[in-house]
Amino acid sequence: MIWEAYPRRTEKQPSHLECILNSLTGLNELNVEATRRIMKDVARRPVSRYELEAIVNSIYPRLQSWIVDLPRCIQDGQSSVPHIFLLHMYYHTTIMVLFGLLKTPLESSERTRLISPEEARETCIDSALQVAHMIRMHRTKWSIEYISAMAMHWVAIALFTLLDNLDEPRSRDAFVDLCFVARVFSRRWLLAKGILRMIQITAEKMNIQLPTETDTLLDDFSVNSWDVDKDARRLSSAYPNFILLAQRVSALGNTVDDPIDMDEWLAKWDGEKARTPDGRQFEIIAGLLPPCA
Ligand SMILES: [Zn+2]
Secondary structure, X not given: OEEEOOOOOOOEEEOOHHHHHHHHHHHHHHHHHHHHXXXXXXXXXXXXXXXXXXXXXXXXXXXXXHHHOOOHHHOOOOOOOHHHHHHHHHHHHHHHHHHHOOOOOOOOOOOOOOOOHHHHHHHHHHHHHHHHHHHHHHHXXXXXXXXXXXXXXXXXXXXXXXXXXXXXXXXXXXXXXXXXXXXXXXXXXXXXXXXXXXXXXXXXXXXXXXXXXHHHHHHHHHHHXXXXXXXXXXXXXXXXXXXXXXXXXXXXXXXXXXXXXXXXXXXXXXXXXXXXXXXXXXXXXXXXXXXXX
């Protein structure tokens, strides 16, 4: 089967769709298994550190086998069709999500048995850098305007992963590149706007100094693009703040009652600015609060 770029019909290439579909199914199976094991408690009680380590430790070797056993034609560097980049970014995002649950420093009562926070952190950053690398390749080859909407999720998790490692130059460079890409996405997709706003506010709340290279971009986004009244009210997804989700699963940081979903979280932290002239509080469409009268 042949693939060609759309709408710019520049070149024809083998699509590898069959190879990708089979491999995607295998990766989905691993994701579903990991999610079920981590979220098996319907009451959503936090999972113990050791239990999380055991789950990640059993899934990770299978993820590594998955990437090694990919058909040669869709291995890294073999083809530049966009859906192969997306498949690899999905793999790296899976790793960032799983190891992201284990990178918080240990409590005094905890000890590492299988995976240390440092190891988890390094593994997450390596994968975030890989996502940035593949986005750069996609951008060079096909431009970023024609990328699939799925890329928004991989970029979001990579941005959250790099956020607390900006002192390291390679992370900082990758973060700046991905911020630029997220800004492009935000012009097209409302969800990407919400993600970019979450990154901005999360950095502020965590006292993280964002790279100066992103100042102009983020200022422009805040002033000319993000409309706290109009945009945030339209967000109704259960898209989580990834850093807080990781803390929730492992019982660190915020309390169970604190919001982690994008709409409620933005409403809480952007809410003060969203008061309407008549003093009404921010409206949450899909959250727990009733809509404004
Ligand atoms: Zn193939």
